[in-house]
Amino acid sequence: MTQRLLILGAIVLGVACNETRSPVAPxxxxxxxxxxxxxxxxxTGVVYEATTxxxxxxxxxxxDVSVEYQSWPPKVFSDTTGxxxxxxxxxxxxxxxxxxxxxxxxxxxxAVMQTDADQDLYLVPDDTLSTTGIPASLPLAGPMLAGxxxxxxxxxxxxxxxxxxxxxxxxxxxxxxxxxxVTDATGRYxxxxxxxxxxxxxxYVSKPGYKSAYVPVNxxxxxxxxxxxxxxxxxx
Numbered sequence: 001m002t003q004r005l006l007i008l009g010a011i012v013l014g015v016a017c018n019e020t021r022s023p024v025a026p027x028x029x030x031x032x033x034x035x036x037x038x039x040x041x042x043x044t045g046v047v048y049e050a051t052t053x054x055x056x057x058x059x060x061x062x063x064d065v066s067v068e069y070q071s072w073p074p075k076v077f078s079d080t081t082g083x084x085x086x087x088x089x090x091x092x093x094x095x096x097x098x099x100x101x102x103x104x105x106x107x108x109x110x111a112v113m114q115t116d117a118d119q120d121l122y123l124v125p126d127d128t129l130s131t132t133g134i135p136a137s138l139p140l141a142g143p144m145l146a147g148x149x150x151x152x153x154x155x156x157x158x159x160x161x162x163x164x165x166x167x168x169x170x171x172x173x174x175x176x177x178x179x180x181x182v183t184d185a186t187g188r189y190x191x192x193x194x195x196x197x198x199x200x201x202x203x204y205v206s207k208p209g210y211k212s213a214y215v216p217v218n219x220x221x222x223x224x225x226x227x228x229x230x231x232x233x234x235x236x
Contacts, residue, residue: 057082
């Protein structure tokens with residue numbers, strides 16, 4: 001009997017000790033790091049006119065800074081020294097700069113980089129492109145697209161000068177033109193710095209008296225592409 005009482009007392013004492021023990025607090029989860037916010041910076045540079053005699057700053061050029069698959073009316077213009085400035089830029093995606101001025105084309109795409117260094121743009125007069133083609137003062141960067149625009153006639157292949165070519169970065173929908181040129185006297189064209197946009201690139205090709213064409217382009221590497229246009233019925 002005494003032995004049973006001793007065992008029972010030991011059990012009760014053990015239970016009491018367990019009940020008075022402080023519970024162990026669950027471990028706190030490791031803090032989750034939030035993604036860093038985009039850094040604001042000022043986009044600056046100079047708009048140049050590339051000519052056969054060299055380059056010179058170009059004033060009054062409208063600039064559209066937007067995502068690859070969009071285009072908007074210019075909100076910023078180059079000053080009398082050709083310089084432009086876009087403050088409070090937040091790069092959260094792929095952006096590009098379109099320079100717009102009547103009588104000029106922008107043969108090379110310019111992608112926005114988050115940097116304090118100037119990001120310059122080059123325009124070429126239509127008259128220069130349609131005669132002698134790309135001047136040596138225009139810096140070229142790959143990937144590039146080059147070739148000729150032509151038509152098939154009873155006399156054979158005829159290359160077409162003065163055809164307009166616009167690179168469209170919205171998969172052929174026409175929403176995101178970012179590089180443009182005109183074929184020279186031999187029907188040749190050059191476009192550069194195409195990049196690798198997600199939606200793909202199409203070249204929109206047009207010339208008065210001909211059916212316009214959308215031509216898919218391979219942006220991964222430098223390519224040579226011959227583009228055919230068909231004459232409109234009744235056009236001479």
